[in-house]
Amino acid sequence: MTASEPFASDPFMVGKHKPKDAPAHISAEESLCPVVSHAWVNAQYKHLVVEASAKALAVAPGQFFNLLCPSPDVGELFFRRPQSVYRIDRKHGRIEFLYKCVGRGTRGLATLQKGDALNMVGPLGKGFWLDPAWKHIVVLGRGVGIATLGPISQLAGENNVGVTAILSARDKDFVMADVLFREAGEVISVLDTDGSSAVENVEKILAGLIAQQRADAFFTCGSNRLFQMMKRLGKVHRIPGQVAMEQVMACGLGPCYVCVRTFEVDGRQELRRVCIEGPVFDMQEAVGW
Amino acid sequence: MVDMSVRIGSVTLKNPIMPGSGCFSTDLAQVMDINRLGAMVAKTVSREFRPGNPPPRAAEVEGGMINSIGLPTKGIDYFFKHQVPDYRRFTPPLVGSISATTIEDFEAMARDVAKSDIDVLEVNISCPTRDPKGGNFALHEEHTYEVTKLIRATTDKPVWVKLSPNAGDIVAVAKAAERGGANALVVANTILGLKINTDTFRPAIGNKFGGLSGPGIKPIIVRMVYQCAKAVRIPIIGCGGIVKVEDVVEYMLAGATAVMIGYLTFRNPTGMIAIIDGLEQWCAKRGFARVADLTGAMIDEPPMETFAAAAAPIG
Ligand SMILES: Cc1cc2nc3c(=O)[nH]c(=O)nc-3n(C[C@H](O)[C@H](O)[C@H](O)COP(=O)(O)OP(=O)(O)OC[C@H]3O[C@@H](n4cnc5c(N)ncnc54)[C@H](O)[C@@H]3O)c2cc1C
Ligand SMILES: Cc1cc2nc3c(=O)[nH]c(=O)nc-3n(C[C@H](O)[C@H](O)[C@H](O)COP(=O)(O)O)c2cc1C
Ligand code: FES
Numbered sequence: 163m164t165a166s167e168p169f170a171s172d173p174f175m176v177g178k179h180k181p182k183d184a185p186a187h188i189s190a191e192e193s194l195c196p197v198v199s200h201a202w203v204n205a206q207y208k209h210l211v212v213e214a215s216a217k218a219l220a221v222a223p224g225q226f227f228n229l230l231c232p233s234p235d236v237g238e239l240f241f242r243r244p245q246s247v248y249r250i251d252r253k254h255g256r257i258e259f260l261y262k263c264v265g266r267g268t269r270g271l272a273t274l275q276k277g278d279a280l281n282m283v284g285p286l287g288k289g290f291w292l293d294p295a296w297k298h299i300v301v302l303g304r305g306v307g308i309a310t311l312g313p314i315s316q317l318a319g320e321n322n323v324g325v326t327a328i329l330s331a332r333d334k335d336f337v338m339a340d341v342l343f344r345e346a347g348e349v350i351s352v353l354d355t356d357g358s359s360a361v362e363n364v365e366k367i368l369a370g371l372i373a374q375q376r377a378d379a380f381f382t383c384g385s386n387r388l389f390q391m392m393k394r395l396g397k398v399h400r401i402p403g404q405v406a407m408e409q410v411m412a413c414g415l416g417p418c419y420v421c422v423r424t425f426e427v428d429g430r431q432e433l434r435r436v437c438i439e440g441p442v443f444d445m446q447e448a449v450g451w
Numbered sequence: 452m453v454d455m456s457v458r459i460g461s462v463t464l465k466n467p468i469m470p471g472s473g474c475f476s477t478d479l480a481q482v483m484d485i486n487r488l489g490a491m492v493a494k495t496v497s498r499e500f501r502p503g504n505p506p507p508r509a510a511e512v513e514g515g516m517i518n519s520i521g522l523p524t525k526g527i528d529y530f531f532k533h534q535v536p537d538y539r540r541f542t543p544p545l546v547g548s549i550s551a552t553t554i555e556d557f558e559a560m561a562r563d564v565a566k567s568d569i570d571v572l573e574v575n576i577s578c579p580t581r582d583p584k585g586g587n588f589a590l591h592e593e594h595t596y597e598v599t600k601l602i603r604a605t606t607d608k609p610v611w612v613k614l615s616p617n618a619g620d621i622v623a624v625a626k627a628a629e630r631g632g633a634n635a636l637v638v639a640n641t642i643l644g645l646k647i648n649t650d651t652f653r654p655a656i657g658n659k660f661g662g663l664s665g666p667g668i669k670p671i672i673v674r675m676v677y678q679c680a681k682a683v684r685i686p687i688i689g690c691g692g693i694v695k696v697e698d699v700v701e702y703m704l705a706g707a708t709a710v711m712i713g714y715l716t717f718r719n720p721t722g723m724i725a726i727i728d729g730l731e732q733w734c735a736k737r738g739f740a741r742v743a744d745l746t747g748a749m750i751d752e753p754p755m756e757t758f759a760a761a762a763a764p765i766g
Contacts (some may be wrong), residue, residue: 190482192720240665241511242718283482283720390622395511412509412516413717415493416478420509433502433523438478 189218192287194279198256204335207262208272212240212280214257221247223313224289224406224442228414230281234270243267244411248309260309286414287441290314290404296378298324300371302392307384310406312342314381326371330359361391372399386450393445403445409436424449453734454741457709459686460609460634462544464489464709468727471690471713472548477537482720487727495548495575496530498556499534505657509645515665515714519658522550522578526580527560531567535666544570550578558601565606565751572608577615577640589615592627599631613637616620616675625679635686638676642668664698665714672704680706696729703745
């Protein structure tokens with residue numbers, strides 16, 4: 163061994179070690195994924211496309227990856243950052259993320275260039291489920307929540323289940339991914355700038371869809387106020403619903419109990435881990451955030 | 452071939468690498484081959500249900516992380532009935548971990564453990580985040596002695612006592628645990644800390660105070676392992692901030708027989724496996740036929756000049 167040759171014991175051993183004899187039933191892995199493209203969508207959001215391993219490509223809608231973001235400065239980052247998959251392109255072996263730059267981790271992530279490698283652990287968590295009996299679903303997303311709802315809309319489209327996507331945003335620059343949702347079904351954007359994103363207005367739109375029998379199931383992510391309203395409507399009209407939730411994570415795998423949120427079943431409250439019992443949960447059991 | 456096995460009293464581990472309590476569960480089977488570990492260490496349980504502390508429960512800090520999980524648990528009955536059989540799907544020895552705020556609860560749990568299917572009992576008297584003030588038995592030598600003695604009298608299982616780096620005199624506490632009948636010591640749990648959010652002026656985590664872990668604490672805990680190893684005859688398990696092979700070597704040179712790993716799993720989920728493989732390579736390269744020969748092998752003399760060190764035959 164020469165001095166310049168990396169040894170397995172370099173700090174953190176990132177990407178340097180391939181565990182031997184890893185049994186095939188193991189569903190998630192740490193992998194180094196080359197960046198294919200990485201572009202700004204607007205002033206705050208970036209769209210990241212990576213080449214993914216076979217295990218990573220088995221990701222289901224609503225599942226997430228825990229990303230080892232590069233540092234945006236000379237310091238270290240000591241936690242991974244969870245990001246849900248935004249688009250699964252199995253044909254080209256690619257996975258896409260759509261994320262908002264909010265802090266050190268995502269600012270560091272934004273520095274990745276084409277050809278760099280992204281270290282990601284996944285696929286993780288329990289994703290959305292789709293009942294083949296449903297004819298038409300409604301997805302309601304705001305902000306980063308829009309990204310999370312992409313793959314389930316894609317899947318519904320592929321299974322000839324109708325999709326109405328209500329995308330809520332500050333202004334028209336922040337209505338993202340409407341192309342992707344349009345491929346899957348109908349898109350209604352609601353904005354803060356013209357007041358159409360008000361909860362009462364979104365409720366009216368949902369009531370209209372229910373009346374037209376175009377709401378066999380609800381899906382939401384990204385806004386607690388919209389979630390509460392959708393949960394109430396779902397309860398009244400007995401429409402099954404799923405919500406994708408976020409919580410600060412440490413391990414992203416289940417053991418550490420950092421990522422808990424409160425749920426309520428038959429009047430009894432309990433804590434569940436977002437990383438392994440979620441991030442997708444039954445809408446009526448979720449209490450919100 | 453390097454003999455990677457180590458002995459902790461009556462228990463033989465096929466290698467010295469174990470997870471730290473609270474940083475491991477069978478959920479990790481989704482990313483790693485659990486059967487390769489030296490032992491499995493379960494999350495600490497209490498006698499009754501505990502919800503744990505309010506979120507956010509962890510935050511990143513330079514050098515690691517701070518957490519205040521607060522020992523959420525479904526209680527010891529649930530642990531024996533549901534979790535132990537789940538762990539038994541895997542082959543490494545199973546270390547169960549218990550915690551309580553009263554000596555009576557500790558005794559009752561030890562009685563249950565005596566009849567159970569776990570291989571080792573770890574006594575967590577050192578979790579800084581279950582009591583808002585961070586207090587616990589391991590801060591005091593008398594309390595440590597009494598708890599250990601009572602548990603020793605109640606069960607024949609090997610008893611490992613997990614100490615606290617927050618104790619004023621950890622060597623005195625280590626001796627007290629040995630006198631009480633502990634078969635090994637785990638050095639150590641997390642260091643009590645505080646992180647304040649400078650945007651909101653509020654604490655960063657729900658419990659206000661939290662336990663510091665990760666690479667930043669390693670030199671402190673290595674020093675404690677060294678001091679405890681000099682003071683007691685029972686084996687010591689080093690725990691704190693291990694992120695690479697050389698960190699394990701350091702702990703063993705300081706006197707540890709085996710180690711536990713927490714933070715690394717959060718950062719690199721298969722890190723423990725990488726360390727098992729890397730440690731074997733390291734021993735082979737340095738000419739150690741048995742990893743156990745590293746224990747206590749620190750040369751207690753002033754550092755060498757670097758040019759001399761590079762030329763010196765060690766191992
Ligand atoms: C399952 C899941 C899926 C997600 N999917 C997406 C997505 O598709 N697109 C997107 O833009 N964002 C998504 N998020 C949110 C994303 O994880 C956070 O925006 C990101 O972690 C912020 O890191 P930071 O260092 O930039 O921010 P900072 O605020 O500096 O982060 C500090 C710490 O808090 C954690 N944190 C901060 N905000 C959140 C949050 N909302 N959720 C969880 N942890 C947080 C960070 O991970 C980090 O540990 C998702 C979160 C979860 C839990
Ligand atoms: C999220 C988290 C949960 C923990 N839970 C427990 C626990 O239940 N019982 C225990 O004895 N130690 C617990 N610990 C302490 C670890 O077992 C270990 O002693 C400590 O983290 C230092 O090791 P590390 O720096 O490798 O993480 C916990 C640590 C963390 C980070
Ligand atoms: S982040 Fe560790 S259990 Fe969810």
